[in-house]
Amino acid sequence: MAANVISMSTSAQSPAQHPAPAAGQATGGTVIDRLVEANTRYAAEFDDPGMDARPVLQVAVVACMDARLDLHDALGLALGDCHTIRNAGGVVTDDVIRSLTISQRALGTRSVILIHHTNCGLESITEEFRQELEAEVGQRPVWAVEAYKDADQDVRQSMQRVRTSPFLLHTDDVRGFVFDVTSGLLREIHSVI
Numbered sequence: 001m002a003a004n005v006i007s008m009s010t011s012a013q014s015p016a017q018h019p020a021p022a023a024g025q026a027t028g029g030t031v032i033d034r035l036v037e038a039n040t041r042y043a044a045e046f047d048d049p050g051m052d053a054r055p056v057l058q059v060a061v062v063a064c065m066d067a068r069l070d071l072h073d074a075l076g077l078a079l080g081d082c083h084t085i086r087n088a089g090g091v092v093t094d095d096v097i098r099s100l101t102i103s104q105r106a107l108g109t110r111s112v113i114l115i116h117h118t119n120c121g122l123e124s125i126t127e128e129f130r131q132e133l134e135a136e137v138g139q140r141p142v143w144a145v146e147a148y149k150d151a152d153q154d155v156r157q158s159m160q161r162v163r164t165s166p167f168l169l170h171t172d173d174v175r176g177f178v179f180d181v182t183s184g185l186l187r188e189i190h191s192v193i
Helices: 031-044 071-075 094-107 128-137 151-163
Strands: 005-007 059-064 082-087 111-117 174-179 185-189
Touching: 059 071, 059 094, 082 094, 094 151, 111 151, 151 174, 151 185
Parallel strands: 059 082, 059 111, 111 174
Antiparallel strands: 005 185, 174 185
């Protein structure tokens, strides 16, 4: 099948996007201290947009937590347009189904877009990660790593998990993509019929 391609932007942020602290503000501290300082600046100019919690576009985006994915810019989204659910790999886990169920049943979303990406960290580890953690800390995690070697196939699996969930009301508009971290383009993954 032919792949649909959508343009996305992923350029690294320039120093201008990380402004220096204003005069009189601390420059040391932890990363979290810097984030809290940035929030103080943000809140000083914040105007309550008066939005409802329901996404304007009635869409939920499930994507990897990778820092190279700026989903709002990449998809042309504005504040209030969507629900964004992110985890390692962007895989559909029980907790993602929980979030999607709440998103649909309580907050009116109808569409689901799933986004994996090239060069994902989950492609370089295995489920043995759990055994390694157990050896290190003395307790095996109850969660699965959800590692994979083939992003396309994992997107198909994630689409299938959404489409077959008995908890979701709307499973007719579920589409999956792989984001290319070098070109910024989405490549659509079609289900095997």
